[in-house]
Amino acid sequence: MTAIDDQNTTDPAEETVTAPADHVDPAPNPHATQEQVEAALKDTKLAQVLYHDWEAETYDEKWSISFDERCIDYARGRLDKILPDAPLPYGRAMELGCGTGFFLLNLMQSGVAEKGSVTDLSPGMVKVALRNAENLGLDVDGRVADAESIPYEDDTFDLVVGHAVLHHIPDVEQSLREVLRVLKPGGRFVFAGEPSTAGDFYARWLSRATWWATTNITKLGPLKDWRRPQAELDESSRAAALEAVVDIHTFSPEDLERLATSAGAVQVESAAEELAAAMLGWPVRTFEAAVPAEKLGWGWAGFAFGGWKRMTWLDENVLRKIVPPKFFYNVLITGVKPEK
Ligand SMILES: C[S@@+](CC[C@H](N)C(=O)[O-])C[C@H]1O[C@@H](n2cnc3c(N)ncnc32)[C@H](O)[C@@H]1O
DSSP states (O other): OOHHHHTTOOOGGGOOOOSOTTOOOOOOOOSOOHHHHHHHTTOHHHHHHHHHHHHHTTHHHHTTOOSSHHHHHHHHHHHHHHOTTOOSOEEEEEESSOTTTHHHHHHHHTTSEEEEEEEESOHHHHHHHHHHHHHHTOOEEEEEOBTTBOSSOTTOEEEEEEESOGGGOSOHHHHHHHHHHHEEEEEEEEEEEEEBHHHHHHHHHHHHHHHHHHHHHTTSGGGGGGSOOHHHHHHHHHHHHHHHHHOOOOBOHHHHHHHHHHHTOEEEEEEEEOSHHHHHHHHHHHHHHHSOGGGTHHHHHHHHHHHHHHHHHHIIIIIHHHSOGGGSSEEEEEEEOOOO
């Protein structure tokens, strides 16, 4: 634990909620028209909102997101990887690009923070994240927020986290400046799950091959039950067209360190993880998206997670010693807001 980290555990009961009382977030738009999709192909932020509003209600199912031990361990493992001696619990934490709340809600369940704020550019995602938080009985509020201009006052949070979000943001350095602005002096940020450049390349090819193989093999007689209805597959393909617009960046660990330092952070550190695990994980997730959910269920999720754990063991104990970090799929970054 560092002296700076030690100062971050303030009593959340003393804190003020900084969103204006009369503020109303925009409503979700889960049914984008063809015209809106076409406009979004040239407007990355519109694409983010349409794509993620579209996905919000089915996102947990699509990505096997849960709020049980499996995902609590995963989320906590990402924090422990980059910050093994974190001074827990933090008082008030905020998540940028929260999606359905996978990272912050599971971190909170593992005791990382006492009070949380979920934020996302997509109103549909904020709605689902707040619903998930309520079902879990967590002390969480939420707002629609663009990471490049975060609608909270200076010096509000002890911890800011994000998972798989920085690669969607056009100006990453500006968003990190905003993160530092809303953090209290000495407050810390942790971002995980950012794609490396090499990792993104093999993940895309493995995913395309899995999608092609699954959607073609399930045209065959005995496997037809495993084919999702054509309308759903077409909708997934339209979503995939937007996905190409919403994924803007890939990073090396050094890229993220440079961006964080240039935004003004201190104690900046990066890490990279998942090579064999990513090579298993991407085909598994694509297969899950290509077949009807009821064919798989939680037994499959447990099996897939077990495989991911075994591959992670291989990554950490064997491949890490012989393969350079830039070939691992996930990049993590942490840093601290300097004391005034
Ligand atoms: C790949 S999803 C990850 C969601 C969640 N963190 C998770 O790991 O499941 C990326 C999320 O970032 C959000 N996002 C994209 N651009 C954003 C921006 N400029 N500001 C805030 N959130 C953004 C998207 O709406 C989406 O919910």
